[in-house]
Amino acid sequence: MTxxxxxxRDLWKIYGQRSDEAMKAVLAEGLSKDQVxxxxxxxxxxxxxxxxxxxxxxxxxxxxxxxGKSTLVRHVNRLIEPTAGEIRVAGRxxxxxxxxxxxxxxxxxxxxxxxxxxxxxxxxxxxxVGFGLEVRGVAPAERRKAAETTLEAMxxxxxxxxxxDQLSGGMQQRVGLARALAADPEILLMDEPFSALDPLIxxxxxxxxxxxxxxxDKTTLFITHDxxxxxxxxxxxxxxxxxxIVQIGTPEEIVTNPKDDYVAEFVKGISRVGLVRxxxxxxxxxxxxxTDKRVRMDAELGDIIDHFMDDQTPxxxxxxxxxxxxxxxxxxxxxxxxx
Amino acid sequence: MDLWNIFDQEWVPVGxxxxxxxxxxxxxxxxxxxxxxxxxxxxxTGLENGLTGAPDLVVLALIVIVAWQAxxxxxxxxxxxxxxxxxxxxxxxESMTTxxxxxxxxxxxxxxxxxxxxxxAKKDRFWLVLQxxxxxxxxxxxxxxxxxxxxxxxxxxxxxxxVTFIYALPPVVRLTxxxxxxxxxxxxxxxxxxxxxxxxxxxxxxxxxAMPTIMAGVNQTIMMALSMVVVSSMxxxxxxxxxxxxxxxxxxxxxxxxxxxxxxFLAIVIDRxxxxxxxxxxxxxxxxxYETGPAGALRSLFRKG
Numbered sequence: 276m277t278x279x280x281x282x283x284r285d286l287w288k289i290y291g292q293r294s295d296e297a298m299k300a301v302l303a304e305g306l307s308k309d310q311v312x313x314x315x316x317x318x319x320x321x322x323x324x325x326x327x328x329x330x331x332x333x334x335x336x337x338x339x340x341x342x343g344k345s346t347l348v349r350h351v352n353r354l355i356e357p358t359a360g361e362i363r364v365a366g367r368x369x370x371x372x373x374x375x376x377x378x379x380x381x382x383x384x385x386x387x388x389x390x391x392x393x394x395x396x397x398x399x400x401x402x403x404v405g406f407g408l409e410v411r412g413v414a415p416a417e418r419r420k421a422a423e424t425t426l427e428a429m430x431x432x433x434x435x436x437x438x439x440d441q442l443s444g445g446m447q448q449r450v451g452l453a454r455a456l457a458a459d460p461e462i463l464l465m466d467e468p469f470s471a472l473d474p475l476i477x478x479x480x481x482x483x484x485x486x487x488x489x490x491x492d493k494t495t496l497f498i499t500h501d502x503x504x505x506x507x508x509x510x511x512x513x514x515x516x517x518x519x520i521v522q523i524g525t526p527e528e529i530v531t532n533p534k535d536d537y538v539a540e541f542v543k544g545i546s547r548v549g550l551v552r553x554x555x556x557x558x559x560x561x562x563x564x565x566t567d568k569r570v571r572m573d574a575e576l577g578d579i580i581d582h583f584m585d586d587q588t589p590x591x592x593x594x595x596x597x598x599x600x601x602x603x604x605x606x607x608x609x610x611x612x613x614x
Numbered sequence: 615m616d617l618w619n620i621f622d623q624e625w626v627p628v629g630x631x632x633x634x635x636x637x638x639x640x641x642x643x644x645x646x647x648x649x650x651x652x653x654x655x656x657x658x659t660g661l662e663n664g665l666t667g668a669p670d671l672v673v674l675a676l677i678v679i680v681a682w683q684a685x686x687x688x689x690x691x692x693x694x695x696x697x698x699x700x701x702x703x704x705x706x707x708e709s710m711t712t713x714x715x716x717x718x719x720x721x722x723x724x725x726x727x728x729x730x731x732x733x734x735a736k737k738d739r740f741w742l743v744l745q746x747x748x749x750x751x752x753x754x755x756x757x758x759x760x761x762x763x764x765x766x767x768x769x770x771x772x773x774x775x776x777v778t779f780i781y782a783l784p785p786v787v788r789l790t791x792x793x794x795x796x797x798x799x800x801x802x803x804x805x806x807x808x809x810x811x812x813x814x815x816x817x818x819x820x821x822x823x824a825m826p827t828i829m830a831g832v833n834q835t836i837m838m839a840l841s842m843v844v845v846s847s848m849x850x851x852x853x854x855x856x857x858x859x860x861x862x863x864x865x866x867x868x869x870x871x872x873x874x875x876x877x878x879f880l881a882i883v884i885d886r887x888x889x890x891x892x893x894x895x896x897x898x899x900x901x902x903x904y905e906t907g908p909a910g911a912l913r914s915l916f917r918k919g
Binding site for chain 1: 798800801803804805806807808809810811814818819822823
């Protein structure tokens with residue numbers, strides 16, 4: 276893939292003093308996480324992870340705590356050193372960068388947002404937001420200007436000389452986001468950015484971020500433990516379990532076609548109304564009669580159900596060019612709803 | 615030989631060993647120790663000349679202004695009261711000498727102790743070696759190392775500063791180490807994630823966040839330095855300690871009391887002022903230092919004018 280902005284291939288992370296030995300043994304014998312722990316006293320953090328993120332897309336990594344998602348994302352800006360594997364950001368190999376290149380990458384190309392905000396309490400919002408520019412040696416006036424603009428974009432204009440503890444949680448995370456955006460990076464790493472917020476504020480920030488992200492064309496790696504959030508935000512979702520990527524797909528693929536019981540368990544409680552599209556559940560027409568009720572093949576399940584409100588005759592599915600490709604009976608729709 | 619009382623005889627002559635080792639060091643390396651004295655001497659002489667040479671009231675005003683700036687009007691008043699009391703008791707000159715010894719000691723404790731603490735926080739192995747050394751420095755009764763210090767550095771105020779330095783160094787090292795280690799992990803990680811080098815992370819994030827703890831260490835160091843004042847007067851260090859020692863020697867209760875009270879008043883002032891330096895800006899409602907105290911008063915005066 277040539278347009279991949281972030282690409283990880285065969286990435287492994289083993290923590291512990293004997294990680295090299297453990298790595299060899301794992302490759303040779305395919306040890307499990309528990310075996311690695313017992314034999315080498317090492318912890319397997321990430322197991323053979325490969326994924327690629329296209330420019331401009333939001334890629335969600337979903338998993339329970341301890342599944343290695345935070346570890347995985349920290350390899351992208353190499354806050355954590357990989358044990359084995361390749362990481363490419365915008366075509367450049369991150370795993371073989373020297374210190375200077377790495378600092379440049381972190382301050383210019385990649386912005387990061389943290390779960391507990393991690394704003395520095397002794398610095399004003401302006402100094403927090405301008406930090407990435409400050410360490411690169413940008414002049415104070417220019418820094419302040421950049422901080423002002425980004426804070427403005429996050430609806431925090433006028434707060435520049437205040438301190439983080441004077442703000443509410445939601446506002447603090449907007450500062451966190453502003454800090455990540457201040458240097459105008461191509462890539463955002465977001466480590467459960469909205470998990471610590473209450474549901475209403477979370478929803479607001481999700482919307483604000485989606486809006487912003489559509490405007491600015493950033494590539495985002497978004498970590499969450501909440502599948503609802505992953506589905507709302509993500510163009511693609513990777514599901515992790517025990518350090519391994521279990522499944523990668525679009526939200527619809529994950530929900531309609533979970534690869535194993537682990538994923539299925541997550542998907543269970545997810546509403547399919549806004550997710551499943553006509554082309555996924557339609558059956559071929561096979562000579563049966565067309566009906567007047569027509570939906571496009573990318574129509575969502577919710578819209579299809581609307582067509583069955585008045586009468587229960589099947590709907591016909593068409594392409595954008597008005598070509599008939601299949602049909603959906605009320606049974607198909609209900610079955611899809613049930614999952 | 616009486617087997618039942620074998621310990622009547624000295625089997626391991628530790629005393630003799632130390633004696634000859636010290637003799638050897640003194641004869642061969644005394645010049646090194648004399649060189650170590652030089653920076654202590656320069657700082658001490660400068661401070662002492664300044665504090666005792668300047669008119670008393672100027673020094674008093676200076677102390678009160680510093681206290682007011684550091685801890686507000688109330689601390690300014692307390693300091694004024696304490697220092698005036700010292701002056702009225704006739705212990706002003708002595709207290710200025712003691713103050714300059716304590717300040718010199720603190721300067722060197724910070725210069726050496728804070729970097730040591732930072733390294734200790736970064737390198738676990740270094741901390742492992744340093745820790746027993748600090749324990750040793752704190753637990754050895756200070757009388758014990760008076761003798762080698764006198765032999766290596768001779769007597770006088772500078773030697774007094776060095777003795778005090780050894781005794782008072784541990785708290786600032788310990789609390790710097792603790793303060794840096796206690797900085798929240800994600801604060802440091804965030805700094806690294808935005809491209810800060812180790813050095814930038816230390817100076818822009820870790821040290822400022824650890825500052826209240828470090829200042830608590832500095833405060834402890836100051837208090838320990840003050841508590842060495844009387845002991846160090848035995849190697850003919852002048853000042854308030856010497857008043858107490860002379861009082862003991864001549865059973866002159868009056869002199870000892872004046873010296874003792876002087877130490878107490880001085881301790882109150884130094885303790886309070888150094889504690890207020892450690893208050894984080896969050897607890898001061900994020901007001902800059904120049905927006906409060908005498909500097910703030912001056913500023914508002916000029917603004918109106």
